[in-house]
Amino acid sequence: MLLVRRFEERAGRAYTQALIGGYLHLNLGEEAFVVGAAAAMKPTDYLFTNYREHGFAIARGADLGRVMAELYGRADGLSKGWGGSMHMFDLEHRLMGGYGIVGGQLPLATGAALAIQYRGGSEAVVATMGDGATNIGAFHESLNIAALWNLPVVYLVDNNELGMGTSVERSSAQPDLHKRAAAYRMDSARVDGLDPEAVYQATRHALTRARAGRPFLLEVMTVRLKGHSVVDPAAYRTAEESAQALARDPLDRLARQLIVEGGASQDQLDLWERQAHDAVAQAEQFAKASPLPPVDALFDHTYATPVPNESRRLPGDPLFETPPEATCRRPNDLDEGGPAASSPYSLPQPVAA
């Protein structure tokens, strides 16, 4: 959790320094959800997530430097610099993608579960989404199909109570989002997303059900400490609401818990803090040292199966490599052997100054 927190803070800083482009959505405040859910998964399970996914990449075991390098748009990035913050993918750790279109990952996750069932595998799929995604058609179509076909998939709703600036109350007729599963006779539950142990247990339970062919909807109540993305000042929140959000910081809560209940010393916490700091600093060094992707690789990933006549043109390139030979003379050329002065086909002559 600490590592995710420090990574996200460092990424946010690099973004404001314009070292990272595009959008940047951080998991700040959602670390307990991210780490608890990822810990409940087996290494062979598949994760489909949304555009707020750096934490998931880290929690699934992706190399920290490669996650940062992706943000920096470098060749060593998790998606080789093609994806950026929203589109990280790591086959080795079965991170099957962050997806930028709200809800777009849900049919994909459902289909991955279909593939597992088709082959008789014992893996399961976890699909995460924000609260806003539960209003989109793909959510409902996916839940219906998963329930109908008994697919091994867990839908995890990260309910931070805000879809960008629109609250759940203002966007969902049923604000208790886990209850939406009832429409598909799917089991569901709600869990405190500030408590990593609770998220871990609830996700494990949901995965056990899913592996038995009973897909599950788990609503995780989280908090978004800052705006929707780094550039969002969250003006739609009152000062009081923002203060309340910060007061619910799961990391502070965990630190207190570790000291009070776990008997951890401040020295131990400081050591973890230094380790996280060093790991993130190393990741940033790695990202900065990684080369930019070569421009001549621009056409490397359009198709997996090579195909004739694939377009490899750069914006200024002609469609045809060799200029066509003129075999048809223009009408005014026929008699004179050259263009007539009055020819509508002739080029305008430069006017002498």
Added chain:
Amino acid sequence: MTTAATTLGAGAAASEPVEPVEGPDRARSTAGATMTYREALRVTLAQELRRDPNVLLIGEEIGLFEGSYKITQGLLKEFGPKRIRDTPIAEEGFTGAAVGAAMLGLRPIVELMTINFSLLALDQIVNHAAKIYGMFGGQVSVPMVIRTPGGGGQQLGATHSQNVELYYSFVPGLKVVAPATPAEARGLLLASIRDDDPVLFLENLSLYNSKGEVDLAAPPLEIGRAAVVRPGRDLTVIAYSRMVSVALAAARHLAATEGADLEVVDLRSLRPLDRQTFVDSVRRTHAAVVLEDDWLTYGIGAEVAASIGEGAFDHLDAPVRRVAMAEVPLPYSKPLETAALPQMSDVVRAIKETLAATGFNRGGSVSHD
């Protein structure tokens, strides 16, 4: 390269053509057979289902109902509900599910009842199927086929008569094929199923009952290649899907009535577009008419004409003409529908006017020799 799919999937060696090893079609495969476009599709689907256990069919009414247009007739009985999977009416959901299954190495073939309904799955096709391979740096491919018929002329009205293949032909990462004959339907379907990329396979309602010779032992056709299906000297007609047969009929008619010798290019693939084949043809014939079963403005004909402009400008003896559908939502009533759709007479007129503009049959034709 198929690393990702191969890592995850069992036997995803897509590009290696493997001949069918058993089944009733094998006996017939030594010789050509006359069959309909519909039968060619059905026989090929069955062959591929037998050949590769990773192939499965997903769609509305394809199993118990045996397909809205009976392409999948008998397949549920032979392959069972696991591989011939009926879905709820949820195009985005099941098309996206096919994308996800393909990412794990299955080779799903989605049937969308008509291409009109593909618009409900647009996000999954355009934002996901087409982009997953590139967007993640080539780590995982999406070996899937979306079969779907387009076409008007059946009095189905504005929402059920479209040919929106243009929307998909616009998108890098997708491949779009549009077979015009039963043999092409077989050859391109084989290629599409064995390809590691998402392929939109365009069928046409009015072609399903058309007949032709099909060689069941022929190798797959190559995606991304057009074909000169009738050689000629005087003008090139460029078409795809249903309009190829209109082009050939027009060519026969004009050969008989005007003594014109038309070349016909069948695009077969809309993406990638084989510009070289039709531009080479126009460089020989010096005139071109492009046919399409859809609206004209911004259409596939526009792309073809622009390509001719860039590749054969100095070879042209007349402006390139396009024959396309009237730009209205297609009406129900027969005379209105007929007036809006490109008919043989429209094609013949455009060709004759283009030929006239080249000086053909006026005794003053330009010599190119």
